[in-house]
Amino acid sequence: MEIGIIGAGAASAAAAYAIQxxxxxxxxxxxxxxGGVCGRAAxxxxxGRYYDYGANYLKDDDERVLSLVTEHLETDGxxxxxxxxxxxxxxxxxxxxxxxxxxxxxxRTGITQLAKRLFGATDATVHRNTRxxxxxxxxxxxxxxxxxxxxxxxxxxLLCNPPAPQTxxxxxxxxxxxxxxxxxxxxxxxxxxxxxxTAVLGYEFELEVPYYALxxxxxxxxxxxxxxxxxxxxxxxxxxxxxxxxxxxSWSVERDDDDPTETxxxxxxxxxxxxxxxxxxxPAWTDYHGWRYAxxxxxxDRSAVESAEREGLYCLGDWVAGEGRLHAALRNGLETxxxxxxxxxxxx
Numbered sequence: 001m002e003i004g005i006i007g008a009g010a011a012s013a014a015a016a017y018a019i020q021x022x023x024x025x026x027x028x029x030x031x032x033x034x035g036g037v038c039g040r041a042a043x044x045x046x047x048g049r050y051y052d053y054g055a056n057y058l059k060d061d062d063e064r065v066l067s068l069v070t071e072h073l074e075t076d077g078x079x080x081x082x083x084x085x086x087x088x089x090x091x092x093x094x095x096x097x098x099x100x101x102x103x104x105x106x107x108r109t110g111i112t113q114l115a116k117r118l119f120g121a122t123d124a125t126v127h128r129n130t131r132x133x134x135x136x137x138x139x140x141x142x143x144x145x146x147x148x149x150x151x152x153x154x155x156x157x158l159l160c161n162p163p164a165p166q167t168x169x170x171x172x173x174x175x176x177x178x179x180x181x182x183x184x185x186x187x188x189x190x191x192x193x194x195x196x197x198t199a200v201l202g203y204e205f206e207l208e209v210p211y212y213a214l215x216x217x218x219x220x221x222x223x224x225x226x227x228x229x230x231x232x233x234x235x236x237x238x239x240x241x242x243x244x245x246x247x248x249x250s251w252s253v254e255r256d257d258d259d260p261t262e263t264x265x266x267x268x269x270x271x272x273x274x275x276x277x278x279x280x281x282x283p284a285w286t287d288y289h290g291w292r293y294a295x296x297x298x299x300x301d302r303s304a305v306e307s308a309e310r311e312g313l314y315c316l317g318d319w320v321a322g323e324g325r326l327h328a329a330l331r332n333g334l335e336t337x338x339x340x341x342x343x344x345x346x347x348x
Contacts, residue, residue, distance in 0.1 A: 001026040001344045006132050007161030008032035009039030011316040011333030013118035018337025020122040023344045028124035033131035041326050043110025050235045051242050052111045053198050053289055055326045056227050057081050057104040062327045073117045077108040079233040083212030090220035092274045108234030137176035157312045157340050163293035164191035164319045180307045187304035191319050194249040196294035199267040200287035203241040223270050224248040245271050260288040295324030
């Protein structure tokens with residue numbers, strides 16, 4: 001049984017893992033447009049520093065996902081993020097947040113280890129830098145074409161992990177004449193996303209503040225999130241600070257086409273004002289990433305997703321889970337993979 005998977009995000013990695021557990025004779029081929037895995041749970045490395053510039057950590061909100069990470073995968077390098085999360089308002093006034101007992105997990109070499117370890121526990125083949133541009137339904141099978149014109153397949157099952165708008169683009173052009181395709185396309189188009197511009201600010205000194213991160217709870221400040229990577233063991237050398245600064249949705253949309261250098265400088269200024277430290281206006285080094293599809297605002301119409309599965313096409317990810325969180329994407333991937341494995345075992 002051949003299974004094609006578009007996208008190597010966290011949900012895809014979890015699905016491949018579940019398929020391996022329940023249908024070990026099925027062969028998964030993963031086609032990823034970028035050079036990395038784990039999608040928006042992304043890590044970069046520079047000069048011995050690691051920083052998670054998308055999803056910042058994995059929450060322990062889901063017992064099954066927590067068990068997967070702490071009991072079934074290799075735990076070497078798995079670490080907890082230290083420090084509480086405080087809040088700030090529209091005026092930039094910081095105060096203590098509610099008391100938290102949850103664990104916040106990542107790895108010494110970054111959150112992308114999550115997908116690497118899941119794929120590593122399978123026989124799946126991952127092809128990076130392979131952007132799928134066309135889907136075709138041929139009888140009972142699925143065939144794909146990438147941006148270089150190379151063809152992939154045939155696959156007995158097809159899993160689609162890209163964000164809803166990108167999945168909709170593939171469905172719109174798909175050679176698949178079916179009412180189920182039309183319903184799924186409409187459902188995917190209806191999922192709205194937040195856009196988030198992210199600045200990474202590096203400093204040659206360590207901040208002395210009592211929190212790991214700050215979150216804007218009233219959603220009216222230009223900045224939505226400020227996090228300290230030095231609170232993650234192994235990420236930042238002693239005596240340095242690396243801040244992950246994520247702008248709010250409306251500010252990000254307004255600035256989406258602006259010069260990234262100017263955007264980063266403005267986010268550094270805003271961060272200095274919130275933290276109350278003018279030194280933060282002049283970082284020693286910076287990085288930048290724009291997440292056009294950062295988080296789904298709501299989930300998809302599940303009836304359309306379930307209907308498409310009857311023809312062997314499975315959508316998965318946080319937009320299908322209905323919650324823009326890493327643990328939700330992983331849980332959805334596990335459950336989707338189990339359904340795929342079940343259909344393989346039953347010969348459906």
